[in-house]
Amino acid sequence: MSSLQTHGLSAGYRRTTVVSDVSVTVDSGGWLGIIGPNGSGKSTLLKAVAGLVRHEGRVVVDGRAVAGLRRRERARLVGYAPQIPQLPVGMTVTDYVLLGRTPHLGPLGREGARDLEVVGGFLERLDLDRLADRQLATLSGGERQRTVLARALAQQAGVLLLDEPTTGLDVGHAQALLDLVDELRRELGTTVVMTLHDLTLAAQYAERLLLLDGGRVAAEGTPGEVLTPATLSERYTARVTVLHTPDGSPVIAPVRG
Numbered sequence: 215m216s217s218l219q220t221h222g223l224s225a226g227y228r229r230t231t232v233v234s235d236v237s238v239t240v241d242s243g244g245w246l247g248i249i250g251p252n253g254s255g256k257s258t259l260l261k262a263v264a265g266l267v268r269h270e271g272r273v274v275v276d277g278r279a280v281a282g283l284r285r286r287e288r289a290r291l292v293g294y295a296p297q298i299p300q301l302p303v304g305m306t307v308t309d310y311v312l313l314g315r316t317p318h319l320g321p322l323g324r325e326g327a328r329d330l331e332v333v334g335g336f337l338e339r340l341d342l343d344r345l346a347d348r349q350l351a352t353l354s355g356g357e358r359q360r361t362v363l364a365r366a367l368a369q370q371a372g373v374l375l376l377d378e379p380t381t382g383l384d385v386g387h388a389q390a391l392l393d394l395v396d397e398l399r400r401e402l403g404t405t406v407v408m409t410l411h412d413l414t415l416a417a418q419y420a421e422r423l424l425l426l427d428g429g430r431v432a433a434e435g436t437p438g439e440v441l442t443p444a445t446l447s448e449r450y451t452a453r454v455t456v457l458h459t460p461d462g463s464p465v466i467a468p469v470r471g
């Protein structure tokens with residue numbers, strides 16, 4: 215269980231700042247969706263929280279500023295599943311997911327029985343156990359996505375950052391993956407921050423949404439507050455109508471001009 219706060223977080227690459235002054239709070243066990251048009255800085259914001267890009271401002275996990283922490287310590291608090299992971303050639307699914315245990319390994323850097331048990335549990339949970347010995351290069355897109363998620367989950371951090379976790383998944387597999395994240399969130403109290411282009415799915419799983427535009431916060435609130443036709447047409451330059459599911463969740467439908 216961990217809460218996450220950013221205070222005036224700005225981030226970028228070399229001399230270019232692409233995310234400016236983001237202050238947001240995610241309660242322990244909460245789920246924040248980060249949305250916004252292409253290039254608005256969603257991935258960069260997640261990387262800044264994970265400590266992987268240059269940033270200014272503060273990232274606070276459970277009331278503790280993470281700036282002074284070593285990478286290993288930070289990785290125990292914040293898990294991260296990148297949008298386009300570097301998948302090592304020739305590595306098996308099990309060995310890749312074991313990399314998620316790195317922040318927990320002892321001085322000799324060898325994994326122990328507990329690490330293998332954690333990894334085995336997540337492989338089973340994500341329906342990857344039958345692929346445990348397969349090489350990463352031989353996986354389908356959906357299997358690869360689940361493997362990347364398993365590695366981030368094996369980190370067992372209180373805060374889980376997911377960058378476009380459903381990329382390349384069909385609607386059924388996308389739902390199954392988000393259902394699983396939700397299940398683990400409820401069971402373990404994990405705090406989830408996820409970027410997603412599918413606004414309808416984002417509205418169904420995230421409790422709150424943060425809309426980035428040009429690296430700045432353009433809107434923040436419940437999905438119903440953020441996903442209005444006026445905001446979407448202004449920020450995405452899109453023609454959309456907002457429908458609703460029977461339980462009232464917004465459905466974003468494009469309208470042909």
Ligand SMILES: Nc1ncnc2c1ncn2[C@@H]1O[C@H](COP(=O)(O)OP(=O)(O)OP(=O)(O)O)[C@@H](O)[C@H]1O
Binds near residue numbers: 252253257258
């Ligand atoms: N490694 C990098 N070096 C330089 N500029 C970068 C780098 N990565 C991203 N950028 C730039 O930062 C800006 C924000 O990119 P980012 O990937 O954070 O946006 P995004 O909202 O996640 O985009 P998308 O929806 O297309 O995935 C873009 O202009 C992008 O070109």
